Amino acid sequence: MGCGLGASPIEDLAAFHLIFGKTVPDVSLNAVANLGYGEGRFLAPVWPGDTLRSESEVIGLKQNSNGKTGVVWVRTQGFNQHGAAVLEYCRWVMVKKRDEAAPAPETVVPALAESVAPDALTIPEGLDFSRYDFALAGEPHRAADYSLGEIIDHVDGVTVSQAEHMMATRLWQNTAKVHFDATARPDGRRLIYGGHVISMARALSFNGLANAQMIVAINAGAHANPCFADDTICAWSEVLDKAETAAPGVSAMRLRLVATRGHQAAGALRGDDGKYLPDVLLDLDYWALMPS
Amino acid sequence: MGCGLGASPIEDLAAFHLIFGKTVPDVSLNAVANLGYGEGRFLAPVWPGDTLRSESEVIGLKQNSNGKTGVVWVRTQGFNQHGAAVLEYCRWVMVKKRDEAAPAPETVVPALAESVAPDALTIPEGLDFSRYDFALAGEPHRAADYSLGEIIDHVDGVTVSQAEHMMATRLWQNTAKVHFDATARPDGRRLIYGGHVISMARALSFNGLANAQMIVAINAGAHANPCFADDTICAWSEVLDKAETAAPGVSAMRLRLVATRGHQAAGALRGDDGKYLPDVLLDLDYWALMPS
């Protein structure tokens, strides 16, 4: 890339999905729903050939009022084969209570930051966009070209199919039953793996954010509504913030990436009741690095 | 793996499928049905980069009473690029008679062993489970933990799709028409490749048999009923036998692996009439190696 990195790191979300996948057997194999993400920081590039592993710590617990389910918060760290942390993030999931008759556990709701502060972003060592080749990149837009609050309609759409999302899900070693076993949900439908929606939306977002090169933080994220085969995934983005970094020519862009079912009006996120609109699939708030 | 092998061999069933696939043009391109397997022995590990080829010998022949079809028994050997046999097995298939008016050939039904004797199992050179890392493996169960006759429900299920099984079928270079051409069968349905069912069931079986590391023999096998897209493959196992081997810490486990359509009662195999139940897809009797 001529960006000072020496080699091409593994795509950030691929690393995220893989580290996430390794947590599924311990955290969410039978989860009812994956509710949200926060405090996600990419700490070091992952290189082809690296071997990753995950460790998770339960940091919060809250029984739901129905007495049958509850929310579990975990903080996960991903490590490479040298023992270096490459990623950390929190997520919370709804799970069934093993013994409904058991007393409710003490409620612990962790205080998570609304977003990762710009000075807490880890910029890959050596990264340098000062000689970024916009002609080779194919698109001229740099951080300075975007304004706060700007909404970008990514225009394209991709219709998803069972076989594709199941293969993506296997690739990232995510074994949650609802993705593979049509008999696991009462409606007999396989849930499209949320990571597939995230990566599809991110891929669509390059049409408009072509030079948003690396994801360095996930501030917040929610799978707003379930996605099923034959849905057409579309996406729009909103520019939430911008910040300079210490690396030459490298700006950080805080972006909201929204995936929708079908082509929807860019910018429409919630209804009057404050709830996500029914065709919003994903609301992801992240920091990416871009040439200044 | 720290198991004394120096490198990770190709997964046993991958080698089996590939060697099987290379026999299809000669044996079963137009076969009506693949009836059974027996006397299968894995003779040497297959390594990444190896080139495999197959040789088959017709060892039996029997015209069916309808005069239109018959059964052909073949013994196949798979060789690597050094000319070393890596696998041998028998299978029998139902094929159409080329000329129905021709006299029936002499009936030759080969006498196949009911199972491979434990002392005929080939243990990969250097294999040593005496320092097997159960923590790294993720599951603590060893051969001693299983009892003869024990039934293991593998719990999970995977719904199969056309695109996935066709890709698996191509990967193993199996070209039988019924898997690819929806017009090849009177019912207009593509038959799910049997090797896909075998490997899916084997994959499911690791939930309960996590340390059943290598398959060293296929004693017997039958594709009991056809599998189609949108079927959900589930599996259960029965412990048929156990044996010690000469390798340190290595036991052989004789297991019956049964794949079913949908979640069925583990252990239910045949009806009162002695026939396979209609939702049994696969009945595979094999030897695997496991830490003692």
Place this chain on the structure above:
Amino acid sequence: MGCGLGASPIEDLAAFHLIFGKTVPDVSLNAVANLGYGEGRFLAPVWPGDTLRSESEVIGLKQNSNGKTGVVWVRTQGFNQHGAAVLEYCRWVMVKKRDEAAPAPETVVPALAESVAPDALTIPEGLDFSRYDFALAGEPHRAADYSLGEIIDHVDGVTVSQAEHMMATRLWQNTAKVHFDATARPDGRRLIYGGHVISMARALSFNGLANAQMIVAINAGAHANPCFADDTICAWSEVLDKAETAAPGVSAMRLRLVATRGHQAAGALRGDDGKYLPDVLLDLDYWALMPS
């Protein structure tokens, strides 16, 4: 292969599809239809690890009588990382007029050769079929065994699925919307990528043309009718011409490869009205190299 090449080049159509794919954003992202190919010449082998790029020149332009669409002819060249041209071809596509009120551009219809002359074929340096191993190839047929006008029914069929063609389309980096977005066409159907049909038909054609080793020219080509998921692709070929080359033991065969929807009578191409029959998907006229 023992064919004098030193290594196995990337399959010719894979290189074609990739170079084609890189032209889509500039030429046919929103195209109504991809109408035809001509003057295609493979100029140098593509090797594993090569990096390819494409350059296209508009060579023709014609507004349709409806005033809303028009035909654009482009000549594309594909280059490897050393700057050497590896492929050139022309294609013409129907696109929408940006401003229907604008005056029609001057009509320029390029004069394209009906076929590539045999002496204009580029034979890969070192290619030598004089010691071609027919036993290893698995089929004995050489150029001398085929007669002009001979029709070959390739017998097999492959039913196509959404997931497979979308993955093939991504693999070749073809981003045209009609392949991915079910909402992009009024009928709500995803169009099967034409390159998938070409490669499927070429693959089927090895049953009958097993030793037609390399494609060196595309004389003409048309996607006669659209292909959709669940169609079964079948193929037949016609021997159009034969020529000697300067390379030892290497003949050139000019072949017409026709893909059909379902099993159709081999040789049936056009109706009495001169138009392609409704189940003809592809009509491809190409030169391949074969042992003499």
